[in-house]
Amino acid sequence: MLRQFRLRAVVTIAALAATLATGCGPPSPEATASGKVRTLTLGAYTTPREAYGKAIIPAFQRAWKEKTGEEVRFQESYLGSGAQARAIAGGFEADVAALSLEADIEKLAGAGLIKRDWKAGPHRGVVTRSIVVIAVREGNPKGIRDWDDLRRPGLQVLTPNVRTSGGAMWNVCAMYGAALRGGTTAAKGDTSAAEALLRDVLRNASVMDKGARESIISFEKGIGDAAITYENEVLVGRQSGRRYDYVVPHSTILIENPVAVVDVYADRHGNRDLADAFVAFLTTPEAQRAFADYGLRPVDATAKREVAARLPKVSDLFTIGDLGGWPRVTATLFAPQGVYERVMSSLKAKP
Amino acid sequence: MSSIAAPGTQGHGLALRAGILAYVGALILIPLSALLFRGLEGGLAGLREAVTESTAWQAVLLTLWTAAIMAVVNALFGTLTAWALVRYRFPGRGMISALVDLPFAVPTLVTGVMLVTLLGPQSVLGGWLAAQRMQVAFAPPSIVLALLFVTLPFVVRAVEPVLMEQDPAEEEAARTLGAGTWTVFLRVLLPPMMPAILSGTIRSFARALGEFGSIVVVSGNIPYRTLTAPIYIFGEIESGQPARAAAVSVVLLAAALALNLGARGIERITGARHGQA
Numbered sequence: 130m131l132r133q134f135r136l137r138a139v140v141t142i143a144a145l146a147a148t149l150a151t152g153c154g155p156p157s158p159e160a161t162a163s164g165k166v167r168t169l170t171l172g173a174y175t176t177p178r179e180a181y182g183k184a185i186i187p188a189f190q191r192a193w194k195e196k197t198g199e200e201v202r203f204q205e206s207y208l209g210s211g212a213q214a215r216a217i218a219g220g221f222e223a224d225v226a227a228l229s230l231e232a233d234i235e236k237l238a239g240a241g242l243i244k245r246d247w248k249a250g251p252h253r254g255v256v257t258r259s260i261v262v263i264a265v266r267e268g269n270p271k272g273i274r275d276w277d278d279l280r281r282p283g284l285q286v287l288t289p290n291v292r293t294s295g296g297a298m299w300n301v302c303a304m305y306g307a308a309l310r311g312g313t314t315a316a317k318g319d320t321s322a323a324e325a326l327l328r329d330v331l332r333n334a335s336v337m338d339k340g341a342r343e344s345i346i347s348f349e350k351g352i353g354d355a356a357i358t359y360e361n362e363v364l365v366g367r368q369s370g371r372r373y374d375y376v377v378p379h380s381t382i383l384i385e386n387p388v389a390v391v392d393v394y395a396d397r398h399g400n401r402d403l404a405d406a407f408v409a410f411l412t413t414p415e416a417q418r419a420f421a422d423y424g425l426r427p428v429d430a431t432a433k434r435e436v437a438a439r440l441p442k443v444s445d446l447f448t449i450g451d452l453g454g455w456p457r458v459t460a461t462l463f464a465p466q467g468v469y470e471r472v473m474s475s476l477k478a479k480p
Numbered sequence: 481m482s483s484i485a486a487p488g489t490q491g492h493g494l495a496l497r498a499g500i501l502a503y504v505g506a507l508i509l510i511p512l513s514a515l516l517f518r519g520l521e522g523g524l525a526g527l528r529e530a531v532t533e534s535t536a537w538q539a540v541l542l543t544l545w546t547a548a549i550m551a552v553v554n555a556l557f558g559t560l561t562a563w564a565l566v567r568y569r570f571p572g573r574g575m576i577s578a579l580v581d582l583p584f585a586v587p588t589l590v591t592g593v594m595l596v597t598l599l600g601p602q603s604v605l606g607g608w609l610a611a612q613r614m615q616v617a618f619a620p621p622s623i624v625l626a627l628l629f630v631t632l633p634f635v636v637r638a639v640e641p642v643l644m645e646q647d648p649a650e651e652e653a654a655r656t657l658g659a660g661t662w663t664v665f666l667r668v669l670l671p672p673m674m675p676a677i678l679s680g681t682i683r684s685f686a687r688a689l690g691e692f693g694s695i696v697v698v699s700g701n702i703p704y705r706t707l708t709a710p711i712y713i714f715g716e717i718e719s720g721q722p723a724r725a726a727a728v729s730v731v732l733l734a735a736a737l738a739l740n741l742g743a744r745g746i747e748r749i750t751g752a753r754h755g756q757a
Contacts, residue, residue, distance in 0.1 A: 211718055290701060292715030336618050336700040337707075339718070351602035352618070465533070474534050477704030 166200045169403050170394075172223030174210035174233075174295070175342055176361060177257065177386070177425065181205065181227075184419035189410050193403070201403065209340050210295040218242065222394040224404040227256070227386070229295040232455045234387045247389035255385040256411045257425040260443060261303035262375045264348055264356040264363050271354050275378045276304050276313050279355060280329035287336055287356040289344045291469060296341030300357040301462060301469060303382040304330060306452050312380020312445050328472045330357075348373070359384060360440070364424030380445035386425075512733070519730035521723055530727035538704045539712035540731065546620055546708070547688035550627040555681040558635025559673065563665070565636070566643040583632045591629050592697025595622060599698075618700035623708065626694040631684035638680030642673050675750035679743040686739040689732050 173181060182205060190201050208216060210229030217223050218240040228234055234254070237243050248254045265273050271284065279286050289297040308326045311317030315326055335353055338344040341362060348356040349371050363375040388408055395404040410416055417432035426440065427433050452458050462468045520527055530536060564570075565577055583591070599606045599617040609616050616622050646669070654668045692710040700706040707715075709728055716725035 209718070211720070215720070290715055291719075293718040334700075334702055337702050339696070339701075339714075350596070350600060352600065470535070473703045477534070477538060 165198075166202060167400065167403060168202045168204060168398075169225065169400055169407060170204040170206070170223045170398075171225050171227065171407075172206050172208075172213050172217050172221060172391075173227040174213055174229045174386075175207045175340070176229065176359070177227065177420065177423065178205075178207045179365070180420050180423040180425065184422065185411065185416045188415055188419070189407055192410065193406065209293065211293070217391060217394075222397065223391055224395040224398060224400045225388065225407055226391050227388045229384075229386055230298070230455065231385070231387050231449075232459065233295065234389050235455075237389070237391060242391050242393045243389055244392040245390075247387070250408070251412055252428040254387040254389055255428055256388045256408075256416075257386045257420045258428060259359045259361045259384045259386075259425055260377065260446065261299055261357065261381050261384065262360045262363060262377050264345065264358050264373055264375045266354065267372045267374055269374055269376065273355050274376055276307055276326060276330070276380075279333060279357075280326065281333075284333045284355065285335040285353040286330060286333040287338070287344050287348050287353040287358075288331075288334055289341055290337040290339055291463060293339040294341055294344075296344070296359060297337070298458075298463065299359070299382060299384050301327065302449060302452060302458060303357070303378075305462065305468065306382055306447055307378060307380035307445075310380055310445065310447060310451070312378070324468055324472060327468065328475060331472055332476050360426070361424030368424070377441045377443055380447065381443055383446050383448045385448070515726060515729055515733065518722065519726035521726075526723075527727045527730065530724045531731050533724070535703045535707070536709075536712055536724065536728050539707050539709045540728065542620070542623075542707065543689055543709040543732075546623045546627060547685050549624050550631060550688055551681050551685040553624075553628060554631060554635050554684050555677055558632070558680060558684075559639050559677050562636045562639035562643060563669070566640055580633055580636050583630050588626075588630055588691065588693030589697065591626060592694035595626055595629070595694065595698045599625075617698065619706060620699075622698040623695055623706070626698050627688045627691055630691055630694055631687050634684035634687065635677060635680035638676045638683070639673055642676045643669070646672060675746050679746045682739050682743040682746075686736040686743075689736055 171181065171186075186203050186205070190203075193199060193201050206213070206216070206221065206223065210233045213226070214228055214233035214236045217226055217237055226234060226237055231254075234243070234247060238247065263273060263276075263279065265271065271278075271281075273279065273284075278284075288300050291297040291301060305323050305327055307313055308315040308323035309318060309320065313326055315322035336344075336347055338347055341358060345356060345358050345362045345366060347353070348358075349366060358375075360375065360377075363373070366373070388411055390401070390404040390408055392401075395401045412429055414429055414431045417427035417429040418435065421427050421432055421436045427436060449455055449458060453461075460467070464470075522530070531540065561576075561580065565573060565580075596617060597603060599609065599622060601607065601610060601617070606617055616625075650668055651664055654664045659667065690710055691708075692714065695708055696711055696714075699708065699711070701711055703712075709732055713725045713728050713732075716722070716728070
């Protein structure tokens with residue numbers, strides 16, 4: 130009896146190992162009865178994981194098979210945006226990169242992996258959007274309405290660590306930008322007042338997780354009164370039965386998530402046509418609807434109209450371009466001598 | 481060590497030794513020198529600058545002082561635990577002895593999750609602590625607790641063999657001469673245990689300097705307040721600053737190496753070469 134069990138365990142493990150080995154093998158075209166099988170590797174950040182895995186990839190596989198008779202297999206990898214960019218730049222041969230922010234795609238271009246102008250397509254390479262919002266406890270017991278409410282002494286606020294999370298950078302930009310635009314009680318254009326807002330809110334930060342997803346999970350575990358996060362994180366959390374609310378600040382930032390074909394790797398795998406087709410597919414109404422189902426805001430006009438009624442409107446929505454673009458924001462806000470470091474070091478006195 | 485080769489096996493012995501040297505060298509020395517090389521890329525001045533940068537320096541200080549508190553508690557309770565386990569027979573003794581080894585078997589990340597489940601705001605204990613206005617979870621006390629958990633076996637397992645070797649007759653003689661339990665412990669038992677306590681404590685301290693898995697979960701990871709050096713290093717790697725990460729790594733590494741050498745020194749001088757966990 131025991132022996133039989135052991136034997137079965139060994140067989141299972143061997144089978145598992147074999148599956149893993151073939152699953153991880155190099156992409157190689159092979160002939161089947163119905164035609165060629167091709168493999169496309171997608172290197173993405175974690176947020177759209179469900180949208181890709183459950184909806185978009187299966188839909189693309191069907192569409193491609195209808196059009197060409199070829200079967201497409203996907204290898205999907207999901208990591209934090211910065212980590213994924215580093216992995217691809219360091220030799221993870223993804224044909225397509227779907228990342229959280231432009232700066233990370235630019236890293237790949239900077240490494241010589243993206244040869245063409247990836248912003249040439251429709252929507253300038255952006256496939257999804259979201260906004261920075263404040264997640265609050267069900268019924269909003271602390272009466273949080275806007276950024277200024279997060280300054281209240283004693284409030285516990287969650288936001289991820291800017292060193293490890295692209296999401297945390299969006300959060301800081303949202304608050305700082307809102308203040309600069311006069312969207313808070315700070316006077317318009319007053320950089321020191323904007324810095325003061327940031328300081329007061331970050332003084333209330335009780336946990337800085339390493340990513341946006343981990344941060345919202347901490348919030349779901351009952352830590353904190355409010356969490357600064359993406360709208361889609363809240364929507365996905367509520368879809369899976371979590372009970373919390375979110376408020377949209379008067380003034381907040383529009384998050385834009387880009388996708389690009391990694392030319393060097395796609396060419397090496399002979400996948401240029403397939404990768405281009407997949408990226409183009411992402412902005413079709415079908416794919417855009419799927420993104421919207423997982424809480425992301427679409428860029429396609431048709432899908433936009435469809436979800437407009439479902440999602441709250443923002444009074445004053447601004448973009449990273451309004452703050453001078455990523456290179457400038459990185460230099461002024463996140464450099465070693467930048468605003469963020471200055472704010473954090475001014476807080477060190479607090480126990 | 482050098483003269484144990486039996487006749488005719490000289491060649492084999494040499495090959496074996498060379499093989500072991502190559503193995504240890506490839507496994508430890510090469511990665512070590514790669515890190516040193518990276519950390520010292522900007523010269524000693526660059527290293528100093530990277531480490532004394534205020535976020536980095538505060539992270540190193542936090543790591544050191546939380547590890548120091550842990551080490552003191554560990555020295556005290558580790559010794560008492562070892563003493564109780566060796567000298568007394570009580571129900572559940574085997575169980576406790578097995579539990580002592582558990583921290584080495586439990587993944588440190590799981591340790592962190594356990595502590596948050598115990599101390600987080602949704603738990604009974606966490607709620608009570610919050611009501612008393614005592615910040616434990618996501619504050620330095622939780623870092624110390626996590627460190628205590630992961631380093632528990634060091635002192636216990638270092639002290640145990642020394643106690644076992646000790647002749648109970650000495651203790652009995654002291655008692656016969658009228659010494660109380662406390663006096664026996666301080667004057668008879670403690671002196672021979674000292675080297676083992678010291679080396680166990682130092683090793684636990686060195687181990688604590690690098691602890692990541694449990695702390696990343698139980699600590700708030702806020703720069704200047706609850707961000708320890710290993711998590712700072714992780715953040716620098718993630719944000720594309722490998723040189724700064726390497727610099728702080730070199731400091732932690734140097735500290736751990738020095739401490740381990742110190743522990744070895746104590747063991748060598750006193751001949752107490754037992755029970756390194």
